[in-house]
Amino acid sequence: MNEPTPRRPRSAPLPPPAAVGMNIAQADTPALLLDLDAFERNLARLTESLRGTSVRVRPHAKSHKCPEIALRQIARGAVGVCCQKVSEAEALVHGGVSDVLVANEVVGTQKLSRLAELARQARMSVCVDDAGNLADLAQAVRAAGVTLDVLVEVNVGANRCGVEPGEPVLGLAQLIAQSPGLRFAGVHAYHGAAQHLRTPQQRLEAIAQAVSKVRATLQLLESNGLSAEIVTGAGTGTYMLEAASGVYNEIQPGSYVFMDADYGRNLGEDGKPVREFEHSLFILATVMSHTVATRAVVDAGLKAHSVDSGMPLVADVNGAAYTKASDEHGVIELAGPGTLKLGQKVRLVPGHCDPTVNLYDWLVCYRGERVEAIWPVSARGAFY
Numbered sequence: 001m002n003e004p005t006p007r008r009p010r011s012a013p014l015p016p017p018a019a020v021g022m023n024i025a026q027a028d029t030p031a032l033l034l035d036l037d038a039f040e041r042n043l044a045r046l047t048e049s050l051r052g053t054s055v056r057v058r059p060h061a062k063s064h065k066c067p068e069i070a071l072r073q074i075a076r077g078a079v080g081v082c083c084q085k086v087s088e089a090e091a092l093v094h095g096g097v098s099d100v101l102v103a104n105e106v107v108g109t110q111k112l113s114r115l116a117e118l119a120r121q122a123r124m125s126v127c128v129d130d131a132g133n134l135a136d137l138a139q140a141v142r143a144a145g146v147t148l149d150v151l152v153e154v155n156v157g158a159n160r161c162g163v164e165p166g167e168p169v170l171g172l173a174q175l176i177a178q179s180p181g182l183r184f185a186g187v188h189a190y191h192g193a194a195q196h197l198r199t200p201q202q203r204l205e206a207i208a209q210a211v212s213k214v215r216a217t218l219q220l221l222e223s224n225g226l227s228a229e230i231v232t233g234a235g236t237g238t239y240m241l242e243a244a245s246g247v248y249n250e251i252q253p254g255s256y257v258f259m260d261a262d263y264g265r266n267l268g269e270d271g272k273p274v275r276e277f278e279h280s281l282f283i284l285a286t287v288m289s290h291t292v293a294t295r296a297v298v299d300a301g302l303k304a305h306s307v308d309s310g311m312p313l314v315a316d317v318n319g320a321a322y323t324k325a326s327d328e329h330g331v332i333e334l335a336g337p338g339t340l341k342l343g344q345k346v347r348l349v350p351g352h353c354d355p356t357v358n359l360y361d362w363l364v365c366y367r368g369e370r371v372e373a374i375w376p377v378s379a380r381g382a383f384y
C-alpha cells in the first residue's frame with residue numbers, strides 16, 4: 001500500500017502563494033499583493049503633506065496588521081502605531097513595535113491583564129469611556145505592577161464609542177488621574193463617520209464641529225488643572241483637517257498605505273476623485289471560467305475580499321467591471337469578447353482594505369513584476 005501523502009497540520013497557516021524571485025503572474029491565487037513602489041510613495045506622500053505641521057503621526061495598524069509595515073511607518077517618523085485589539089497589539093509588539101495605542105476600549109479581565117502584561121514590553125496606552133471599566137483597568141495594572149497611559153475617548157460625531165464632550169470627559173480624566181498606576185494622557189477624538197463623506201465641504205464641516213467640541217473640552221480640562229498631552233484622531237479622509245486644526249496633535253490614518261476602491265471615491269476641491277494616495281493593495285485572481293464572451297468568472301469571491309464598501313475594481317482591463325461576488329466566485333462583465341482568457345491572472349483593487357487584509361496570512365510584495373518579499377499578516381484574525 002502507498003504511504004498516505006503527509007498532510008499539513010490543520011492549525012498551520014497555508015504556505016505563501018508565491019516565493020521571492022518569482023514573476024507575480026506565477027503566484028497562486030487568490031493572493032494578497034502589495035505593490036512596493038506605490039506603497040513607498042504613499043508613505044512618502046503622507047510625510048510630505050504634513051511637512052510644516054507639528055502633528056505626530058501614529059498610523060492605524062488595523063489596516064495592515066503587519067509589523068513589517070508598522071516598522072516602515074516608524075522608520076518614516078511615526079511615533080508608534082494604533083491598533084484596535086489586544087491581540088493585534090501582541091502581534092505588533094512581538095514584531096518589534098515598541099509604542100502602541102489601543103485606540104479602543106478593552107473590556108474583560110482576561111484582555112485587561114494581557115494588556116497590562118504588554119506594558120512590561122512596550123509603551124502601551126488605551127482608551128476608556130466608562131468608570132467601571134476604568135476601575136477594572138486600574139486593578140489589572142496594579143496586579144501586573146506596571147503603569148499605563150490612558151486616554152478618554154470622546155464622541156465627536158461618529159456616535160460609536162466615547163463619552164460626550166465636556167463634563168463626562170472631565171469626570172473620567174479626574175478618575176484616571178486619581179488611579180495609582182494610571183496616567184491621564186489625553187483624549188481620543190476620532191470622527192470615523194467623516195472619513196468617507198464624499199465632498200471636501202462635508203468633511204470640512206464635520207471636522208470643524210469635532211474640533212470645536214474637542215477645543216471646549218480641553219479648555220474645561222485645563223480650567224480644572226488637567227492637561228491633555230495627547231489629542232488624537234483622524235483617518236485618511238480628513239487627516240489634513242485635524243493636522244491644521246491647532247487642537248489635535250496626533251493623527252492616526254490607516255488606509256493611506258493601501259488606498260482601497262471606496263476611499264478612491266472621495267472627491268477633491270475640483271470635483272474629481274482625490275488621487276493623493278495610490279492603490280497599492282490588490283487581490284490577484286485567476287479567470288476560472290469563461291463560457292460567455294462578455295463574462296469571466298474569477299476565483300476570488302466573498303472569501304477573498306470584503307464587499308461591505310462595494311465591489312472591487314478590476315485593474316489593467318479596460319471596461320471590465322466586477323459585478324457580483326459569491327463565496328468562491330467573482331463575476332466580471334467585459335466590454336467585449338477576447339478581453340480576458342481562461343487561466344489569465346487579474347488584479348483587483350479591494351473595496352475595503354482592512355477586512356480584506358484580515359483574510360490573508362501573507363502579503364506578496366512585488367516591485368515591477370518581481371516578487372521581492374513575503375510579509376506575514378501577523379495579526380490576521382486577531383479579534384480578541
Ligand SMILES: Cc1ncc(COP(=O)(O)O)c(C=O)c1O
Pocket residue numbers: 060063082103190192195233234235236237252253254255256
Ligand atoms: C479609531 C480609528 N482611528 C483611525 C482609523 C483609520 O482610518 P482610515 O483607515 O480611514 O485611515 C480608524 C479606522 O476605522 C479607526 O477606527
